[in-house]
Amino acid sequence: MKLLIIALGFSASAIADEPNLERQKELRNMLAHDCGSCHxxxxxxxxxxxxLAKDLAxxxxxxxxxxxLEGRKNTAMPPWKPFMxxxxxxxxxxxxxxQQ
Ligand code: HEC
Structure with missing residues (x-):
């Protein structure tokens, strides 16, 4: 239940401020290579x-x-807080x- 208790400093409906284009490229690369290696x-x-969007909806x-950010305890999902x-x-x- 710890996951639910950690207060996040944004509202759920907030639209994320876009990272600059260079950083967007880095994040997309990270998604393909780092996240992609497991997912x-x-x-x-x-x-x-x-x-996929349908599975996260x-x-x-x-x-x-x-x-x-925090990863999931007792699973292979690592925390990404140090990187984003x-x-x-x-x-x-x-x-x-x-995404489709
Ligand atoms: C070392 C393997 C590994 C890497 C690398 C990894 N994940 Fe995961 N991730 C997992 C596993 C395993 C789960 C499922 C955990 C569980 O059983 O609850 C998971 C779960 C998730 C979930 C929750 C999905 C849901 O339906 O609840 C999200 C979101 C997620 N990962 C995003 C990411 C992103 C974004 C990255 C890259 C920044 C990433 N993961 C990198 C292994 C990984």
Whole structure:
């Protein structure tokens, strides 16, 4: 339940401020290579679960952002807090939710 208790400093409905274009490219690369190594190159799932929009649709932005920043205990999902800010993570989540 710790996941739910951690207060995130943004509102669920907030639209993420876009990272600058160079950083967007880095984050997209990270998604393909780092996240893709577990979640599959097309993010359909592998060792990690599917990150396709249809499979994330019923989960809240906060829940997903929190999973990415903090990782999931007792699973292979590592915390990404050292590599991206909360705002960048929200941007990434919104990108995942928009993809086909
Ligand atoms: C070392 C393997 C690994 C890497 C690398 C990894 N993940 Fe995961 N991820 C997992 C596993 C395993 C789960 C499922 C955890 C569980 O069973 O609850 C998961 C779960 C998730 C979830 C929750 C999905 C859901 O339906 O609740 C999200 C979102 C996610 N990962 C995003 C990412 C992102 C974004 C990256 C790259 C920045 C990433 N992951 C990199 C292994 C990984």
């Amino acid at each position: 599959g190159l097309t993010l359909k799932g592998g060792l990690g679960s599917s990150l 019923n989960k809240s932005d906060e829940f997903l952002v929190n999973t990415i 800010t909360e705002q960048e993570t929200l941007w990434l989540v919104q990108k995942l939710l928009k």
